[in-house]
Amino acid sequence: MRRILTTTALALLLAGPAALAQTAVPGLGEMRAKELMDRDVYGTDGRIGEVEDLILDFAGARVVAVVIEVDRGLGRADRYVTVPPDRLTRAAGERRLSLGMTVAEARAMPGVNDRD
Structure with a gap:
């Protein structure tokens, strides 16, 4: 997955400043992907977990979801x-x-497969 993030960064760089300007993560502002990885995520009542990955939309040059x-x-x-x-x-x-939810709410969310 980290290879995909590196490839994405290179593609955005080659696309020029206009594409890079569109990569701000709503709610977080502009951040480099490596700055987001492994950050702790807290809910309203404690630690939920950490950022593991990003799901990207190459055509729209944006982050679709945070894993x-x-x-x-x-x-x-x-x-x-x-x-x-x-x-x-x-x-x-x-x-x-x-993240504006409780730890129990986060644990109850549908899981996704995050295998490299």
């Missing part, structure tokens, strides 16, 4: 869910991201 690895606790295997990028926010000066 979050949801901590399931108690030794159970983690699972992956996707959220629209505009659902995530980041407070100024904070490294972690916020």
